[in-house]
Structure formats: C-alpha cells, structure tokens
Amino acid sequence: MSMPARTILVLLGGVIASVAVVSSQAGQPTVYRGGSPAVTAAAKLPSSVERQLVPTRTGAPLPAAPVFDRALLDQYCVTCHNDRRKATAGGLALDTIDATRIGDHPEVWEKVVSKLRSREMPPSGRPRPDAPTYQAAVTALETALDRAAVAAPNAGRIAVHRMNRAQYGNAIRDLLGLEVDTQLLLRPDETGYGFDNIADVLTISPGLMEEYKLAAWKISRLVVGDPTVRPSVTTYKVSRFLDQEFRVSEGLPFGTRGGTVINHTFPLDGEYVLKISLQRAYAQNVIKGLKEREEIDVRLDGQPIKLLAVGGECVDSKEPRCVAFQPKLNVASGVRILPAEYDLNADKNLEVRFLAKGGPATITAAFLERYATVTEGGGAARKPLTQWQSDTGEGLMAMDFVTIEGPFASKVPVDTESRRRIFTCTPKGPQDETACARTILTNLARRAYRRSVTPGEVDALVAFYANGRAKRDFDAGIQTAIEALLMTPNFLLRVTHDPPTSGAGVNYRLDSFDLASRLSFFLWSSIPDDELLTAAAAGTLHDPKILEQQVRRMLADTRSQALIKGFFSQWLSLRDLANVMPDPAAFPDFDDNLRQAFLLETEMFLESQIREDRPVTDLLTANYTFLNERLAAFYGVPNVYGARHRRVTMTDPNRMGLLGQGSILTVTSYSTRTSPVVRGRWMLTNILGSPPPAPPPNIPALVENGEDGAAPSTVRERMSAHRRSPACASCHNRIDPMGFALENYSAIGRWRTTEHGLPVDGSGTFPDGAKFTNPAEFRALLMGQSDEFIKTLTTKMLTYAVGRGVTPFDMPSVRKIIRESGPKRQWSALVLAVVKSMPFQMNRTTGQSAATVAP
Template sequence: MSYKKRILFHEWRLFAPPLSLLLLLCVASAPTPGQKTKLAQKSQNTPNFDKSVWSYFDKNCVACHNAETKAGALDLNSLRCTDSATRFRETWESVQRKIGTGEMPPKGCPRPTESENKATILRIENEFEHVDKLAPPNPGNVTAHRLNRAEYNNTIHDLLGVDFRPADDFPQDDSGYGFDNIGDVLSLSSSQMEKYVLASEKVARTALFGPESLQPTLARHEVSGRRIITATTIPARYDPTGLNLPNSLHATHRFPVNGEYVFRLGLNGVRPLGSEPLHLALWIDGQRVQTLDFDPTGSAAFNLDRQDFSGRTVEYRHRVSSGDHWIAATIERMYEGLPTDCNGPKPSKRVIAPQEFKPRPGQTPEQIAASRKRFEARLKEKSPTNDARVSSLEIGGPYSQSKAASEESLRKIFVCGHLHGGHNALCTRKIVANLAGRAFRRPATSQETNRFSSLVSLARRQGDSYEEGICLAVQGILVSPHFLFRIERDLSTTKPTSPHLLSQYELASRLSYFLWSSLPDDELRQCADRQTLRSPGVLEAQVRRMLKDPRSHALSENFAGQWLQFRSLESFRPDKERFPDFDDYLRMSMRQETELFFDSIIREDRSILTLLFGKYTFLNERLANFYGVPNVVGPAFRKVSLAGTSRGGILTQASVLTVTSYPNRTSPVLRGKWILDNILNAPPPAPPPGVPNLDVSTVGANTSLRQQLEEHRKNPTCASCHARMDPLGFGLENFDAIGAWRKKDGKIDIDSSGSLPDGRTFRGPDGLKDILKSDSDAFAGCLSSKLLTYALGRGLERYDRPTVKQITKRIAAKDFRFSSLVLEIVTSKPFQMRKGDKPK
C-alpha cells in the first residue's frame, strides 16, 4: 500500500471512534421513567372525550365493538378512561379514519348522518390537539446522515467543480419510508469505505491535474423486438426527424470524460431500388449534432429490385462532455426519395434500369422456374418493402480527450496564490481551511487545518510537488467522516437529552440538502457565518432564492422521483407482444414529462393541488403522439394545454400509470393502493398470510378484471382493504398498462366507475379527481408528511403529527403554494431543532 493510502485510512481511523459512538447515540431517545411519570401526571388532567362522542359510539358502534363480540379486535369500552387519547392514540386515529372514509359503520348497518360523522371526527381531533399541547416538545433525533449517491455526486461537483459522477459506481443506497436519504438505513461497510478512498483519489486528481488519460473502449447498444415499418404504413402524423419512428435507436450512454467519440451506426433492412440516399442523423440530448447522406449505390448489396442494408455501417465523430447523455440515431425523411410507385412525398428522380431475370449458375430447371416466379411477383408489387432501420449503435472512445484541469476546479481549490503553477506554501493553511470548511459544512477547526496542512508537508518530504501535496490534503478531506456524514452535534451547555436549536451551519446544511441535495453555497454559508440565517426575512429570502435556482431540480429527481415512484420506470419491462410501441425513447419521455411538470410547480410557485388537477403538461412529439395531443412537433419538450382531454395531473401521466401496472396488464389494486399511500396518506395494511392471489388467467377471455376482483372481495379477509383500493384504481382503467387511452380491454368495454365505502360514486379519471378534490386537505397532509420525511431524513413519529397538521392548516390559508409548504417545513421545530443524544 502506498504511503498516501496508508495516510488516508489513518485519517479515517482517527475520526472513526467518535463517529461510531455518535452513530450509536443517534437513535431517537425513548422517554425515561421520570419523563413517563410526568406524562402520566399531565394526562390525568386531560379531560375525557366529549360525552357526545361516547353517545355516538354507544348508538352506532359498541354493539359490535365490545368485550364480548370484539369485532375487528376492538373493544371500545376498554377505551373509556381519562387518559384515553394519550394511551390509545393510534387506536383512536384508526377509528377516526374509518369513520371519515365511510368504512364504519359497515354497509348493511344503520349509518349516522354526514353531519354526525363530521362532528364526531372534529371532536376527536380537538381532543388530540388538547393532548398535544400538554406534551413536551420533541423535535426528534436524526441519525448521523451519510451522503447518499445523489448527494455525494452533487456535493463533489459543487465543492470541486468536477463533471463526472463517482458515486454511480457505489453500491445502491438502501431506502426507508420511501426515500434513500434516511439516516437510519444509510450504513457504511468496509468495502464501501474502500470505494470512498478510491473515489477521493480520482476526484482530487481530476480537480487538480485534469481527468485521467483513458484507453478507448467500445460499447454497443441494440434494440430488439421492435415493430418494423414499411412504406405501406406511413403514419398519419409524419415525423420527418425519424425520432418517433420505430426504425430509430435511442439510448442513454455515460461518457467518462470530455473528449471525442466515434459513433458507428449499424444498418439493416431494405429499400426499393432507385431510392435516393438515406438521410441519417445523430442526436445528443435532443439536439441534432450531425447528419450524413448515405448513398446505397455501390455500398449496399442488391437483391433484384431492392437495396439490402444488412451489415452496413456509418460512422460519425463528435466531441461530448462527460456524464450521462441521451443519444439517438435516426433515418430522417424516411418516406421521401422513394420511387414514384411508392406514393410517398418528394419521390426519387433516379431512373431505374429495366430489370431482367437472370438465373443463378447451376440452378435446375425447377429452381429456375421458382426463381422466375418470385422475380415476376416482385415486379408486380406496387409498394416494394421500405424497412431500412438503425439496428445498433457502437460508441468508441475517448479520443483527443481534454487533459487539463478546469478553471472552475482550480478556482475552487486555490483561493490563495496562482491558479497555474508558482504556488506559495504560505497559502497552504488558507487553501486547506477554506476547502475543509466548505466540505464539512462548517468552519474547520484549527486542529483539522493543522492535520490536513501537515499532509501537504508530508508529501513534500516524500519528494512530491506542492500540487501533489494539496492533492493528498484534498483526498484526506474527502474521506473524513465530517465530509461523508452530515453530523449534528449536541450543545455542551444543554442537558444530554433536551431539545435544542441546530447551529446556524447545521441549519444551512439541512436546508441545502433538502432543496438541492448538495452543500450550502457561498451566500447560504455567509448567512451562517453572520449568524443571521434565522433573522426575520432572511430564511424566507434564502428559501425563495434556492427554489428558483436550477439546483432545486434535485427535488424533482430525488423527492418526486421516489414519492411518485417514477424512478422505477427504468427497470419496467412491458410485454413486447402487448405493447410493441413501448421503447426507450418513450420511457425517457415519460420520465421527463413528470420531472418538468414537478419543476413547473416549484419554479412558478403553483398550488400543490396543481399536481393533481393541473390541465397542462410538458410534451415532445413522441409523447404527444402517444397521448393523441395534436400540434406538437420535434423532440423538444414544451408546455401543452390539456383542456378538453381526460388527462391532467400526475394521476394521468404515463410514468405513474406505467409503474403502477404489471408488464402485461393494468392493476386497479396497485393503482388504488398507490393512491391511498401517496395521495391520501392512508396506506392499507399488508395482506394477512394465507390470502390467495388474484387469478387473472381468464381475464379478457371470459371475464373482466372487475369481475375477478369482485370474486376476490367475497373473501371477508380481503373485502375491507379492497373496498377502499379497487374503486380508486378502476377510475384509471381507461389507461392501459403503459398509460395509453383505451375504451376496451380486448373485446370487453372498459368500466371505469367506482363506488367508495362512504357511498360516493364516480366514473373515469375526471370523476376520480372530483372525489380527490373534495379531499384536498388529505392530499395536502400526505404531501406535507412525505416532504417533511424527506427534509428531515428520518421517518415521522407520533410526536410529529401535530407539526404535520399545523403545516397542512397553514398552507391551506396560503392557497397551498409550494413555497409556503417548504417555508412551513423549514421553520418547523423538527427542522429547526434536534433532540440531544441519550448518554451511554
């Protein structure tokens, strides 16, 4: 092992003991016996539920939910005590929810009036608020938070200005509560630590000396199972670019460094003899970067009256920046330049020589006769085959790669002295202190500055250059736990377990990783330096500035992508026989639509209700054709009105509809459960063991999916949950498993009606959204819970519920604006404070 690696592992071990202790302590502290006594004493002063509440239960519920019958394992009489709302909070919340959704009392039993239900729900809620006011404040405790892969990549980029994504080679992050930024599940293994050490060297050397010189490699992309098109199937909406035709190829490719790359297109298929050259085009990130006319004359093999492109290749060379890029290879103007008898636009002007039958040498008379028959049949064809296509794309490189360090990286490191050589050793402490302070999201201590500065001196004593010494110091900083973890410390002046405000730097760090998934920028850090981040107006101004910054796109990628689950679109593989139109281009377009839509909510500070009911979206031509929306031409996404259509909001976007389906069919159960979990914040419990799966073997043949689910619900064990899930999912049945509109499933007419347990009915996606609009507070509460979970990096506990309710109530008074939701979260006690660690 080199002296540099020994130093780096030593740096890690130096900090590891206090970190491991911190990790053990960073579990939310349970109340001590003394605390429990105080809680119990306070709860004795809590008045019982209003008599009218018990009158409601005696009249409508106790006949079934008593000590003898105990329906649903619930004896309401056991809840009759003075501290009931404290001791049995979860039970009461379940009761409140079932009344609100109409599940209780069940169908067939006498049902209270709507006003009686609402009054009872309100009285229970008032009791909860009373109990919550008596409880001591508890902002919770967040486990020391390791940077996840997205945060690591963004932080490295903003810290050092390097363009590659080192964390993409790290193991996948575990998820908890639906998100991969939850501190409790972000563990650190020895193998992962090894990857951090390797990444630190690559990152530091790239920042100081430029990207490493790479040997060219070759990667191949292919498309299989694609529907072939011919000149006889000219689409009604002709796409001259070829991007939306199935004979194009689309792929996402990662380019390791800036440099020149070779793109080799593999061709296949045939065209009629006499056709003009193929118009081939290379696209990168939606921009046409190169075109080439490929003349088949003399290049393609000829088989009677057609040109055979099998095995033919075309090459481009183009400079590409490092990172992930969308690549497309297309045949433009596919239907132009064909012989006149193909009836295409702008026919070929080439003269076709008369074809003569020439038998192959050595053929028998029978073979000659058969060949002549085929020849004459082809001559009679009015539309010879036209299925030329791009079948593969090979990307080779890099060549002529950029080797120098970027100016941006050098400026971020050498805050003292010259950027290019002639560095002054007197600047070392300033360089190290600045970089460590930014990396650790707080000012570096003098001890830390001394340690990392000593690495520069050590490298010089080993005979390395000053720049190599700075490189070693950068590596040491990047493997420090104070960089890899977002560590929040207890204040020494507080009691061990008492809640306390975060420091200004910790607050800035929470804020930046919440909105940007990256470290605080200079302006945010300066607010922390001046201790003004909590000053009136300052925090709000910073939040509004950060939401307008392009880096807030991280909320769309990382929060919305996991909340709405469209991240999993990458792994979705629909049945090719049932859905031949689904390809990688459509997949990418689906995801980008939802990201841009969520971006618009942030940038334009729209109401969060627009997420459900907005009558606009963002489409390119491929997705517009898929939706049947006219007048959208080209690969660029643009804002499009959905007025007069059944689409609008995330529920009708193809990304969400696809990830809530099976590969070969829709699933009202999956879609209904998704709505309960992600829109209404009322997830159903897991199915009990032994419940049989739904038999779908005869769906579409003799019975509909609705009929099969009705049979499934006859099982009493299944009925209660499916009565809530299935109707919601059926409201989206007009959308197939990849989100296309349909009126039939095979030969069976779609029935998109739904009937909820509370008696409300609806039909189709518009009717479903009307139902959800009447429950807009439930959606606001759901999004508040999800976003607060993501912002804190921990799961919500019972003591967080008053905060969620308060946030929901306040944003309703501010038209549910997205900025108001973010501001309520960042000014809440759970975000501004933390509970001290319990000493061991």
C-alpha cells in the same frame, strides 16, 4: 493511489466510528480516534458544536382540551375494537382506553383520527354517525392531541445522517464543479418510509467504504488534472428499445434521427478517439440497414467535428468483401451461407480523432435525416423479442454503442471549471506553496464540512498536501488533499451533537450551520452555498425573515430541481418507470421513446407547479401538461409536432392532473394488464395517506384472461371472487374502487373503452357512499377529500425534509404546517411551513422517545 494505504484505512475507520457513535450518552462529545494525529485533528468537534446550545424546554401546561365523547366510541367502535377482538381489528382496542387523557396515547388516537377523517370507519354496512358528528369527533381528538403536544413537545431525533448517492454527486458538482455519474461509483441506497435519504437506513458497510475510497481517488484526479493518466476506453450504450427512426432528444441537432447525447468528462487536454458501433441483427450478427447510404453527424459541444458515412457500398457489387461466403460443407440442414465481410464489419472505420479540452463536455452523434419530414412518429409497432432474434439485416440503420478512448498526447488543462473553483491562489514560488495550499484547502473544507473550520482541521489536510507534494508537484499535493477531504466523516456525514449540559429527552434548537445543511439537503440535495453559509456564520438564519428569504431564493434556484428527482420521483414512484417493461406482445407500441416522454412530461409538469407557485391541489386538477408529438399522438391530442415537449392545454377532462399521465398509470400496472389492486393501493398510500394492510397469506392469484379455457372477461369480473371472500372484502372494498376509477386507462396509460371486446366499467363508490362513473367524476370526488391529500403530501414532505419517519408525536406538527401554509396551500407556503416547523428546526437528546410507528 496517492495516499498511503494505512492512512486511508485509519481515515475510513473514522467513518465507521462516526456511524457507530450516535451520542448514546448525552453530554459526551463524540471523538473520532485513529492512529494518525492528522486524522484525529480533522475529526475534532467544530466550534459551533462545542458551544453550549440552550435547550428548548416545555412551558406551563395549557388548559385541558374539551373532553372527547366516550359514548361515540361505545356506540360505533368498541363492538369490533375491543380487547377480545383486538387481533382481528387491526390491533386496536378502544374499550379500556381512557378517553379523558387523549395525549397519553397519541399512537392510538392518531390512528382513530386518520380512520375517521377518511370515513373508513365504521366500515361500510355498519351504523355510522352523521357528518357533523364525524367532524366534531375529529376536531375534539385533534385539539386534544395538539394541546398535549404543546405541553410536552417531542422534536424527534437524528444523530448521524450519511449523504446518499444523489446528494454525494450534487455535493461534488457544487464543491468542485464536476458532474459525476454516481450510479457508476456508488451502490444504490437503501430506502425507508418511501425515501432513500432516511438516516436510519443510510449505514456504511466495508464495501461502501471501498467505493468511497475509489470515488475520491477518481474525482480528485479529474478535478485537478493528473498527468499520469493513461488512455482508457469509456463505452456509452444506446438502448435497443429506442426507436431511432426519429429525432430522439432535444439535445440532438435538428434534421437528425436516432443516435445519442453523451455527457463525458475529459481528464486532460489532449487527443481522443470516438468510435461508433452499429446495431446487429440477433440471428446473423449482420449490421442492419446497410443497403442505404447513411451519414452520421458527430459534434463536440455543438460544433461539428466530422461527418461519417456508411452503407450503400455493396448494392449489386461483386467485390469480395460484398459477397456472401458459401463454403462447401456437408451439413444436415443443407448448404450454409456465411455473411459477407462488409455486412459484418462495415462500421469498423466509423471513428473520428479529435482534440478536446480537459473537463466536462457534450458529444452528440446522430444520423442525418435523408427525407424532409415534420413528424416525429406515432409509435410504430415494436417487434416482439422472438422476432428480433430472427432478424436479418433488413430495416433501418441504428447505433448500438459509442466508445471514447484517450487521452493521447495529453497535458494538464490550464483552465477548467473545476480548477477555477479549486485554485483560488497561485504560488509565485516554492516559498509560497504551503501558504497557498492552506488558503485553497480552507476554502474547500468550509464548503465541504458545511461550517467554519478549525486550524487543526486545516492542518490535517495540509499534511496530506505535503505528502502528495513530496511525490511530484504542487498540483499533486492539492489532489492528494482533496482525495482525503472527500473521505472524511466531516464531508460524508452530518452529525448532530447534543448540547453538553442538556439532560435526557430534551428538545434543543439546531445551530445555524446544522440548520443550513438541513435546508440545503432538503431543497437542493446538496451542500449549502456561500450565501447560506455566510448567513449561518452571522447567526441570522434563525431570523424568520432571513430564513424565508433564503428559502425563496433556494426554490428559485435551478438546483431546486433536486426536489423533482428526489422527493417527487420517490413519492409518486416515478423512479420505477425505468424498470417497467410492458409485454411487447400486448403493447407493441411501447418503447424507450415513449418511456422517456412519459417521464419528461411529469417532471416538467411538477417543475411548473413549483415555479409558478400553484396550489398543491393543482397536481390533481391542472388542465395542462407537457407533450411532444409522440406523446400527443398517444393521448389523441392534435397539432403537436416535433420531439420538444411544450405546454399544452388539455380539453379532455379524463387527462387532467397527475392521474391522467402515462407515467403514473404505467408504474401502477403489471407488464401484461392493469391492476386495480396495485393502482388502488398506490392511491390509498400516496394520495390519501391510508395504506391498506398486507394481504393475508395463501391468497390465490387472480385468474388471467382466458386461462384454463375460460371465456374472455374483464379485470373487474375476475376480481369479484376476492371481493366475495370475507377475508378479502374489508380491504378490497377500500382498494378496488380507487383502482377501478382508472380502469379506462390501459397498462401503459392509453385510453380505452373495451377490454378483450368487453366494455370497461370505470365506476365505483367511496367509503362514504359517494359514487362515480369515470375518472373525471372520481377526481371531483377526490377533491372533496383534498384535506386528506394535503395531509398526505405534508407528511411525505416532512419525512423527506428531515430524513426520518414521521411518528404519532409529529402529527400535531403536520397539522400546524397545514394551518400555516394558508388557505391557498401554495407550494412556497407549504415548504416554508415545513422549514419553520419544530421537527425541522429542532432535535432531541437521547432518552425516552417515541418509536417511529406511522399513525
């Protein structure tokens, strides 16, 4: 590595210190201490933080809210929710609480509001108030809570916030122009409140520090170009569960089938070797599909570089390489025949040597389609694993993996996207090198640190530059400085410093640079761009008009796709789709092609919702989606051809909105069957914001269909025992109807009317008594609770935007966000309301604060 080991350890020690120090003493500036003067200078507090921020303090108390009707509690609630029965009533006692001081106990009353809004309480079968009484109670409680929050606001607190893995990769892309696969560089992040960007769980371990160190070393060599790089081999695996009979990606040329698309970064200009390995049958390790001649088209950035041929050479041939070897062995099972050499090694010459420029590139390798066809396949039956294991060489030829080796005869690239971003000046001679290095590093540090940088911080990076320059040349010095920059706390962490003169438990407004960072990490999962930093430096970002302009600009930018990959994919459990493996015996037509089609459908659907600025409730009711031929055939939609996903209007009322999409239905199922409990819990948690409690211990597992010789039965019939149990009924009466509403969809989302020859019953009843018989009716009733869906979405989005759990003290802000998003509830209005909210715009000094307990 380019930096001395001792310096690296000191620098990483600064990272540990910055995580450990969370401004435990208000008014005491955080200092990163280390043995190197350069490191200490690099960690100096930025001038934007050294300025005293004016804390936002509460004003005069507002008039008291209308008194909540205590008699309502006594009549309908305290029979169960009293101090004596508290342990069996969700830990909630309402008999002794003062109903005239609602604001004193938001953690209690927000729970009450939530249960009343969802009509879960009083429970089914108990006396209930009429609808106007319900609404009056909710309005009175919310008004009292909101007024109390205005009188004594609590903005919540985050002191230190580490970049997560996805944010790190996006920051490298936007700072240095390099796409990196962070899954290969950094370990997965912990999650909290459903997201992996929560400050409290984004800690730094010694192992992660080592990974940051190695990542910085690799990235700095790639972006600058290191002439000392030695040839290495990178392997790209093709999933064995990908059906290669058809065109598998829009990134592959038309008229091809199977293969793969590879995004590869070439470290230097030079010569590289690409090798292709074909799939073998499990049993004999022979290459599949060699009876037919196949041609493989290899391209670099869309330009053909070679057409390789394999197969068809040994049909009826007596050449030694084509003849199976039959040794004379005395074995108990008879004569053993060994495969021919050709069957084992026919792909040994499938390689191409080519020249490539340093930097990122796209390589494709795919089989030419031998027969003209307009179809992409309807999902031929997938072989069970036991059948794969006994395979012979019969079948269609397919790729197993591709390797890229190099560079050979290499040189440092002159012009790459990364070098254009880094080398904003070129020294004319040795006398200009330090000044040019300072210019380069000042520009990089401003973007990386997300604020104006001090001369001392630049001096620290120039010291690293001088260290590398002394070893080789100017480029080596810049490479060493970039390596150091990527390991500083200023890059890896967002540290919010309390104003020096503030007291404990005081709300204060974030400075412009902190606000810019919070905004860019929310919408882009990345660092601010130059325009956003310029607005922050000018002090105009707190201007509501300027802020709105920036938000709308950022939403229109392609980088806002990070909302799909970050927020939506975690909220809706889409990330789990990669790990789902439906039982091949029960679902032989599920393969990676269908998995990818499911995911792309939902991602394109979500992106269209944002781009078209549709009402947020359209997520549940939209009459369109995005299909390719494979997925259209799966849904039973005619006249859709090809691998490309395109917008399709849906006429089947059961397939409208998110709840009719295969991605959601698959991630909420078991591998062998549907689960109304899993789907119901997902609905209550992610759509209606009322997650059920964990089940009690020692609950027996559901008897599987036909188990112990039992007659075939539906999931509903087998679950009836749980609903009859008093210990289970209270929760299952809420969970099961939500899951039964989706029971007409199989565990991979295929529509069905029977299960094991028995009719599927998709009917159910909401807590308020409303009944449905199919998914379309269920969705209509669900829209009657659209306020609960909007509240859930808003709470989830605020959690993701700020990076901490939403507390009862935040719920007045959630309600204000909903009000300010307007009657149409469009996406841009909701995002703007979140950005303008107190939890997003402000922070709180250390002192007494609310515990992060979800209401």
